[in-house]
Amino acid sequence: MFILFGAFLVKSGAGDFIIDLARCAAGRFVGGPGFVAVFSSGLMGSVSGSSVANTVSTGVITIPLMRKAGFPARFAGGVEAAASTGGQLMPPVMGAGAFIMASYTQVSYLTIIGVAALPALLYFLSVAMFVRIEAKRSQAVKLEDEDAETFGQVLKGGWHYLLPLVVLVAALIYGFTPTYAAGIAIVSVVVSSWIARKPMTLGDILDALAQGSRNIMTTAILLITVGLIVMVISTTGIGNTFSLMITDWAGGSLLVTIALVALASLILGMGLPVTAAYIVLATLSAPAIYQLIAQSQLIDLMASGNLPEQARAIFMLTAPDAVELLGAPMERAQAAAMLAEVPENFTGQLLEQALSPHALTMALVAAHMIIFWLSQDSNVTPPVCLTAFAAAAIAGTPAMRTGLTAWKIAKGLYIVPLLFAYSPLISGTPLEMLMVFTFALFGIYAIIAGLEGYLEHPLRWWLRVLMFPVGALMLWPHGMIWIDLAGVVIFVALLVWSARRPGPVMTPA
Template identity: 70%
Template sequence: MSTENTVTDHEVSEKLKGLELAQRSEQSTTGKLIYWIGVVFALAHIYFNTLGTWSELYVSAIHFGGFALMCALMVPMFKGGNRAQKSLALVLDLLLGIAAIVCALYLIGFEDALYDRGVKFAQWDWVFSVCAIFIALEMARRTTGWFIPCLILVALTYVFWWGKYIDGIFGFAGLSLETLLYRSYFSSEGMFGQIARISWTYVFMFILFGAFLVKSGAGDFIIELSRCAAGRFVGGPGFVAVLGSGLMGSVSGSSVANTVSTGVITIPLMRKAGFPARFSAGVEAAASTGGQLMPPVMGAGAFIMASYTQISYLDIISIAALPALLYFLSVGFFVRVEAKRSHAHAVELDTRPIGEVFRGGWHFLLPLVVLVALLIYGFTPTYAAGISIISVIVSSWLSKNPMGIKEILDALAQGSKNMATTAMLLISVGLVVNVVAMTGIGNTFSLMVTDWAGGSLLITLVLVALASLILGMGLPVTAAYIVLATLSAPALYGLMAESRLLDLMVAGQLPEAAKTIFMLVDMEKVALLSAPMAPADAQALLSLVPADFKGQLLEQALAPETLAMILLSAHMIIFWLSQDSNVTPPVCLTAFAAAAIAKTPPMATGFTAWKVAKGLYIVPLLFAYTNFIGGEPLEVLSIFIFAVFGLYGFVGFMEGYLEGRLNLISRALCGVTAMALLWPHGELMINLLAMLAFAVIFWLSRRNSETA
């Protein structure tokens, strides 16, 4: 192996250190203990989510205790050493896990006693609340590195210590340590609050559902079906990566898991077809990142969005489907262009006919049908996931490898293992969310972002994108979304809603109820609202409305359904932008994982993945400036179709290539047509002319390719 490759492998190892779990052997005593703990806690969670009537606070505490124990055993306190050192580490890990269980049981057993004392802490209340927070910090450190524990410590100490020493808008008078510990441990607001509840309900049940699907053989069916559907086209292996990662992502919701599971197949296939190695790894990383955008799992994002926005989970995943498809098409366009430029050829994948593959695995689709049907009929997502797990078992009996007791137990254990690190992450982040709520720093941050942006929605989007990238360097995607949504969603929502309000004012269509609020500002100018206004005049009049009245004004001017869709758009923008850290240097674990498989330089691969994943930045602009989310079906379809051609044109502009090489004039025109198709001007004629121009450019590039 060359020196260059040695350095590259070392860099990859360092970057993935905080991500790859050093799990103890399945065959060891510890491995068997983890296995059976996983089975027991999976069954317990199924009970809690279907038949159980326990207090949510108590279930959250049990969720913490059980998965902290699993995490302690799965991820050793320190690695290496001789046999005696490993035995000592195991004892310490086991004691730490048992301490987590005891902390959970103490909360359940002594919560009433605390209230009987008038919420006055006894000695053991101090001990167990501090111990629980310490365990959460340690589990977060083991699974994600030092960033999250440091962030939590900064947040907690801000509340009772150094916040009072800060001048200005971020100054905080402070709360007592006793109050902080109570709200962090005993109340349903801190580590056992809303985020923990989302963890043991929606997230766990769908991760378990995914584990059953994979164990039943659905993962192999998805890859085989993707290879049959796309493998024999020009550049087909690249399309296999896009399609396979999208379908796998709809089940797993983890970009790195997608990369590892599908990349070992697709990256060698792409290289065999003639794609450059770095491009192959970049495509796999970008496609796998899109798995977190693909319903139904969406990397836990859909569940958290449903909780934050109070919009049903079914509505969110149905709305998210077309944008996710748009993203995968954008990645596919890069594959198509590179296939033409690199003269990538079709690869004989030695697969069965697609009809034969489908006939042999159609039953794997039944659980998804059951899931969607139950959601449509109004069952809760957790109940639907529970029934769908049963349907996975039943449908497997139609295959050559039916699931028996051993396979069911394996799936239960694997689901718990997959959940352990996610559970610790979400519970830990709940401490930060609690601090944001206690101190009001979220509203302060939103006002600051609005002030920095000067009321510009575009600048706000840029600031959110930068913040998501910085947070993503130290936080996993879901945690980055939670923190950023808590801090910046109100500002983004406010600006987007005001943009819709200004459109009504400019068009002279402001409802009468909303005009009465302007009477409190300037009686003389209210008459102007009855007729169309110049945008500058509308903006000037709106700026006179005090901030305290703007919320009421928006409620009077815009329908509740419109406001709900604007709120969902704001959260969807943040969630999409939170994905960019997966593929954007300097920290892009998904790209590094793909680079490790392709044996390419990690940082260079990261930049390639960043280029291929440009849809992460473009599609959120459609959320912000159009009715792509929440519009009428025909309007949404129109935006989608024009965006497809616009994204293809954008790829041609970026690469200087479509069917053939583009000269400077054609490349510039390609960029102009792409902008016209993606820009939210709302003029059908401009879009049609842009599509005509793009068709001409496409034809010219094809002719150049044929004559070359």
């Protein structure tokens, strides 16, 4: 139903409204066409759910605009590919991934799209950071269009296109099932189009039904085929075996486990669409990642001396010598060693006794979100990067080189999943989530500056190297806010210094 909803919304003319809205909001800045690509791809992807379709529909406008402003053609194609890939991360549709995730985890669809919003925004802002740096380096110009409508005029002429999204979210909040809410939203698309200058006709409705049905059939065949694989994996126990293998290869390290899953997702993505790759990977590796995230939270409780009494009772059965140590703070390594002594058949019960149901639920969501994000990398990672190939065809650049550029620009696909695992970006209180988001924004900007060798002006080699530890200060979890603040101060100082003092005349590597 969400696929059908996207088809109706695009057919109603919402695509043109989204691009016009993006051009008014971001196109008037220096390097604005690049920001238009990011903004419009995020808005379009939030309803279409298809990275390639997103690239083709918005790229035919944004890529020529970026080239006209002075951006290199390969960079223009890479930005569009990376931004369009993020469309599957942006609620409410998320390429049907959110609905599948809700089905797998038995967590409400509304909860999933709620926690997915800030990470998706963080991804698009990371792409916008590449655009800003390249605009400075390429001396991209501000494109003036005297005949262009203002933001208010565009919004006045197309505000009704936003009504179906409001109806969809309102229906979900009210408690309707995702399928029923999408059905109501489809009806609202048709009704709201009657307010437009060009209302949907019977032919438009039939075309939308036909296009949506074709997309649904493709997705249905894909899900049925993958479902057979998933059932075989479940029935034979290969999933549990694979999870144990990943845990064994990673040596119990969550970071190494995520790296192995990223590699597996890239390989699977060479032959499967991203949604299918997510389904297979979630079946195989989500239990391992969930277990490691939950165990990490348990170790934190043990290290702080706050382990609940009912959880200590399990230690009395499995490791009685360690019970006396659990009432006081200890080193994290010591807590991990004590947990390693607990037999595997008691671990699940220990986690249920020590962690709240909310913590366990969010650990499961975090595991699936990590896999879902990593499964998107095949869109922009050579040798198979369909989104980059589509952008390269529009930009007239070599497909593989455009793919490498898109892969570099889409670095948020690898950084943000680490925040799912090690920070409360999706599991904390609203204040904690906003704090992680803010510090991560500065941290990602610092790392991008290091990768590009540029802020407001070219960076000398030692400043370029310094950007990576400065970014890590703000990204890596350490539980001390003063370290994050120190990283922000250092980065802002370097940014101001770079803006006021021209760098050397050089071309960064």
